[in-house]
Amino acid sequence: MEAYDIAVIPGDGIGTAVTSAAMEVLDTVAEKHGFALERSTYDWGSERYLEAGAMMPDNGLDRIESADSIFLGAVGHPEVPDHVTLNGLLLPIRKGFDQYICKRPNKLFEGIESPLRGYKGGDVDLVVYRENTEGEYANVGGREHHGFDHETAVQSALFTRQGTERIVRSAFEAATERDGHLTSITKSNAQAHSMVFWDDIVEEVGEDFPEVEVNSLLVDRSSMDLIRRPEEFDVVVASNLFGDITTDIAAIITGSLGLAPSGNINEANDYPDMFEPVHGSAPDIVGEGVANPLASILTGAMMFEHLGDGEDAAADDLRGAVEEQLADESAPHTPDLGGDAKTVEVVSDLTDRL
Ligand code: NAD
Ligand code: IPM
Numbered sequence: 001m002e003a004y005d006i007a008v009i010p011g012d013g014i015g016t017a018v019t020s021a022a023m024e025v026l027d028t029v030a031e032k033h034g035f036a037l038e039r040s041t042y043d044w045g046s047e048r049y050l051e052a053g054a055m056m057p058d059n060g061l062d063r064i065e066s067a068d069s070i071f072l073g074a075v076g077h078p079e080v081p082d083h084v085t086l087n088g089l090l091l092p093i094r095k096g097f098d099q100y101i102c103k104r105p106n107k108l109f110e111g112i113e114s115p116l117r118g119y120k121g122g123d124v125d126l127v128v129y130r131e132n133t134e135g136e137y138a139n140v141g142g143r144e145h146h147g148f149d150h151e152t153a154v155q156s157a158l159f160t161r162q163g164t165e166r167i168v169r170s171a172f173e174a175a176t177e178r179d180g181h182l183t184s185i186t187k188s189n190a191q192a193h194s195m196v197f198w199d200d201i202v203e204e205v206g207e208d209f210p211e212v213e214v215n216s217l218l219v220d221r222s223s224m225d226l227i228r229r230p231e232e233f234d235v236v237v238a239s240n241l242f243g244d245i246t247t248d249i250a251a252i253i254t255g256s257l258g259l260a261p262s263g264n265i266n267e268a269n270d271y272p273d274m275f276e277p278v279h280g281s282a283p284d285i286v287g288e289g290v291a292n293p294l295a296s297i298l299t300g301a302m303m304f305e306h307l308g309d310g311e312d313a314a315a316d317d318l319r320g321a322v323e324e325q326l327a328d329e330s331a332p333h334t335p336d337l338g339g340d341a342k343t344v345e346v347v348s349d350l351t352d353r354l
């Protein structure tokens with residue numbers, strides 16, 4: 001039987017609950033489709049930071065580099081500053097393994113009530129290609145003159161030709177496989193260096209894809225249009241920060257952050273990919289047993305497609321069961337979807353369906 005090595009990092013807050021829920025369901029699907037997930041689980045995260053002073057060991061990346069894939073829950077703890085936790089674990093993996101594509105699909109499923117008036121299942125179906133290793137998240141800058149009136153903070157965005165071209169090209173390729181429509185999110189009216197460069201690259205790469213229709217939208221306008229006419233979006237390409245913001249909007253208009261999956265992908269296959277839900281550690285609901293595990297489970301379906309030659313049948317099976325559950329009014333749904341079910345009830349219902 002085919003077996004895949006998966007490095008599992010449940011992390012903080014609801015990350016642990018949704019990861020164990022997802023693993024249970026992924027095992028069921030894998031067994032059904034004749035493969036196995038051999039997991040190594042790492043206790044890296046904020047509890048470790050509070051005890052040992054670091055989110056992960058110094059050689060953390062070396063320890064997981066040979067895995068077929070990485071699966072992460074969430075990172076973030078109310079007692080540790082976010083820039084410490086995220087720069088100590090999640091961001092170094094994305095960057096250190098050159099996972100330059102952050103792929104985030106969002107669909108309005110049957111049975112889900114969008115907060116947008118008049119939208120029903122099937123009306124929204126888009127995927128965001130977010131640049132994931134540079135842009136506004138580059139660690140370029142510093143703070144000077146602490147405590148003085150002239151205290152200064154500089155954080156420079158970094159846009160390289162290679163980094164911009166490769167995310168834009170991947171998004172164009174995705175557009176050719178979908179509806180042939182690409183939205184590029186920009187802010188070149190105000191950011192005359194980085195975002196004009198971004199627009200130039202979109203135009204240049206676009207010459208290789210004459211069949212793709214490109215719509216360039218300023219980020220303020222695209223945020224508005226995602227709310228007023230989300231059906232017009234298909235493939236979206238955005239810088240690191242704009243993509244981050246856009247994908248929380250895309251998640252909520254399609255029902256909940258609790259349904260939004262994400263993959264951090266090194267398309268060159270030099271390093272393992274990392275799959276994680278879009279959401280964070282949700283300290284406001286941690287410990288209540290009500291975290292929606294479906295974002296993490298749908299993230300597992302994305303991971304299946306990237307294992308070996310692609311475990312696509314398993315991914316389709318899993319997505320089918322999730323869609324069936326969501327469409328079934330009498331099935332258990334967590335409070336973020338308007339129900340009153342617990343995480344475990346969602347898992348057990350899904351297991352029955354599978
Ligand atoms: P969040 O995504 O944790 O939560 C936002 C809102 O969505 C909350 O009301 C939460 O209860 C709800 N929510 C999120 N996931 C849910 C789920 N699966 N089921 C039901 N409801 C869900 O964002 P935040 O509150 O801005 O951040 C909390 C912490 O998480 C911070 O420390 C932040 O830095 C961190 N964070 C981590 C990641 C990550 O690890 N990938 C992503 C985002 C935020
Ligand atoms: C996400 C998160 C992260 C990001 C944070 C936690 C650093 O918001 O994955 O969307 O901004 O990339």
Ligand code: MN
Nearest residue numbers: 244245248278
């Ligand atoms: Mn985010």
